[in-house]
Amino acid sequence: xxxxxxxxxxxxxxxxxxxxxxxxxxxxxxxxxxxxxxxxxxxxxxxxxxxxxxxxxxxxxxxxxxxxxxxxxxxxxxxxxxxxxxxxxxxxxxxxxxxxxxxxxxxxxxxxxxxxxxxxxxxxxxxxxxxxxxxxxxxxxxxxxxxxxxxxxxxxxxxxxxxxxxxxxxxxxxxxxxxxxxxxxxxxxxxxxxxxxxxxxxxxxxxxxxxxxxxxxxxxxxxxxxxxxxxxxxxxxxxxxxxxxxxxxxxxxxxxxxxxxxxxx
Amino acid sequence: xxxxxxxxxxxxxxxxxxxxxxxxxxxxxxxxxxxxxxxxxxxxxxxxxxxxxxxxxxxxxxxxxxxxxxxxxxxxxxxxxxxxxxxxxxxxxxxxxxxxxxxxxxxxxxxxxxxxxxxxxxxxxxxxxxxxxxxxxxxxxxxxxxxxxxxxxxxxxxxxxxxxxxxxxxxxxxxxxxxxxxxxxxxxxxxxxxxxxxxxxxxxxxxxxxxxxxxxxxxxxxxxxxxxxxxxxxxxxxxxxxxxxxxxxxxxxxxxxxxxxxxxx
Numbered sequence: 001x002x003x004x005x006x007x008x009x010x011x012x013x014x015x016x017x018x019x020x021x022x023x024x025x026x027x028x029x030x031x032x033x034x035x036x037x038x039x040x041x042x043x044x045x046x047x048x049x050x051x052x053x054x055x056x057x058x059x060x061x062x063x064x065x066x067x068x069x070x071x072x073x074x075x076x077x078x079x080x081x082x083x084x085x086x087x088x089x090x091x092x093x094x095x096x097x098x099x100x101x102x103x104x105x106x107x108x109x110x111x112x113x114x115x116x117x118x119x120x121x122x123x124x125x126x127x128x129x130x131x132x133x134x135x136x137x138x139x140x141x142x143x144x145x146x147x148x149x150x151x152x153x154x155x156x157x158x159x160x161x162x163x164x165x166x167x168x169x170x171x172x173x174x175x176x177x178x179x180x181x182x183x184x185x186x187x188x189x190x191x192x193x194x195x196x197x198x199x200x201x202x203x204x205x206x207x208x209x210x211x212x213x214x215x216x217x218x219x220x221x222x223x224x225x226x227x228x229x230x231x232x233x234x235x236x237x238x239x240x241x242x243x244x245x246x247x248x249x250x251x252x253x254x255x256x257x258x259x260x261x262x263x264x265x
Numbered sequence: 266x267x268x269x270x271x272x273x274x275x276x277x278x279x280x281x282x283x284x285x286x287x288x289x290x291x292x293x294x295x296x297x298x299x300x301x302x303x304x305x306x307x308x309x310x311x312x313x314x315x316x317x318x319x320x321x322x323x324x325x326x327x328x329x330x331x332x333x334x335x336x337x338x339x340x341x342x343x344x345x346x347x348x349x350x351x352x353x354x355x356x357x358x359x360x361x362x363x364x365x366x367x368x369x370x371x372x373x374x375x376x377x378x379x380x381x382x383x384x385x386x387x388x389x390x391x392x393x394x395x396x397x398x399x400x401x402x403x404x405x406x407x408x409x410x411x412x413x414x415x416x417x418x419x420x421x422x423x424x425x426x427x428x429x430x431x432x433x434x435x436x437x438x439x440x441x442x443x444x445x446x447x448x449x450x451x452x453x454x455x456x457x458x459x460x461x462x463x464x465x466x467x468x469x470x471x472x473x474x475x476x477x478x479x480x481x482x483x484x485x486x487x488x489x490x491x492x493x494x495x496x497x498x499x500x501x502x503x504x505x506x507x508x509x510x511x512x513x514x515x516x517x518x519x520x521x522x523x524x525x526x527x528x529x530x
């Protein structure tokens with residue numbers, strides 16, 4: 001028994017997390033539980049949590065904080081999450097800053113000193129674009145969003161530093177203007193874009209070859225528009241090299257109980 | 266005795282109109298009475314006023330209505346204007362839709378059937394850009410904004426029809442994004458732009474040769490951004506051919522008592 005895209009779009013976040021926890025929903029979360037904030041995950045030892053929090057506050061467009069857990073506590077009540085160790089479909093485990101194998105739960109890895117951060121995600125503003133009748137190219141093509149490492153530096157905090165990572169969506173000029181206006185209303189979902197037009201100006205050499213995600217969909221006459229991306233903190237974790245860090249696998253987000261509209265301004 | 270740009274910027278609208286009325290202020294109004302709405306003027310016979318009002322309501326980005334007078338009444342109390350016949354520095358007189366000589370007052374032309382429309386103007390959002398630290402190229406160069414006739418049609422109403430006219434300002438990609446976000450907050454000052462990037466896509470053949478205003482200032486790496494422009498109704502008046510119509514001369518606007526921020530959302 002599988003659910004179609006419509007059923008997944010209308011599913012409540014608690015039901016999504018339950019199905020993930022039970023291993024019945026194992027794919028990317030784009031388009032699931034429409035209208036609710038999805039989150040990027042970053043779990044770090046207490047020793048690094050203070051610096052990471054400052055890194056997020058200094059880079060709010062790439063790292064908008066939706067929630068922070070208590071040390072050792074896998075629950076995030078403000079986001080409706082009972083157990084962060086099981087409520088995401090795929091986790092990425094970093095040892096000394098290096099990404100290793102992905103895992104499907106954190107039960108074997110959990111420690112009493114781990115602090116959970118949940119950061120906003122662009123999926124939320126994408127649903128606002130769709131409600132406004134704007135076609136989001138990678139969603140229409142059934143792909144993951146293309147993401148690129150730029151030459152724009154983040155603002156460092158302690159050992160956390162590195163380049164800004166951006167996601168790209170291409171639009172007609174008129175839709176690009178509307179996408180800018182609409183996304184700006186969702187500061188917790190990365191807000192307005194950081195760049196549009198020539199990719200080389202932010203250090204992207206080949207727009208056809210993203211560093212993360214799927215190849216882009218760009219029609220003739222469309223303009224590429226670039227938003228700060230929640231993969232940015234994964235680069236900073238690579239620089240900081242904590243003995244253990246855990247994120248989601250890109251595209252496999254935490255589905256929260258926070259309404260996307262409540263993240264707007 | 267002349268006033269410098271700073272004194273003109275801080276002058277109250279009533280003082281600006283008084284000086285214009287007395288023939289002591291005769292130039293364009295860009296940068297004058299910062300923080301107050303400036304308006305495009307359109308004065309039409311009562312026979313055409315209903316259709317023109319519908320034209321404005323159908324084309325709100327180019328023709329945002331700030332105020333409408335009573336037939337034959339030269340005052341616009343809601344905008345602080347005592348006498349529209351003398352409070353603008355240069356008027357353009359159209360006979361049967363054809364622009365003739367510019368005049369400096371309307372005392373000899375006024376009729377009991379004339380209805381005054383005041384439409385919003387981009388000067389108001391330009392001051393918001395400047396407060397945000399964004400350089401507006403034509404202002405920095407001491408020029409009038411470049412304006413272009415596009416191949417985008419307006420929505421007709423009765424005899425009023427014609428192409429959309431746009432104004433152009435060029436910015437770095439990051440400033441273009443901020444300019445879009447900021448201008449969208451001022452729907453009575455034309456709101457968000459209608460186009461960015463390739464001028465040919467909206468029928469502009471040579472961006473170096475505007476149809477109205479001064480040649481553009483575009484630095485390397487800057488993107489042209491196009492806003493609906495208050496010259497659009499002048500084109501529609503040309504199509505409608507009323508026996509008499511009066512507008513301002515482009516750049517020589519009505520300075521109103523309406524605070525620019527009160528025109529925001």
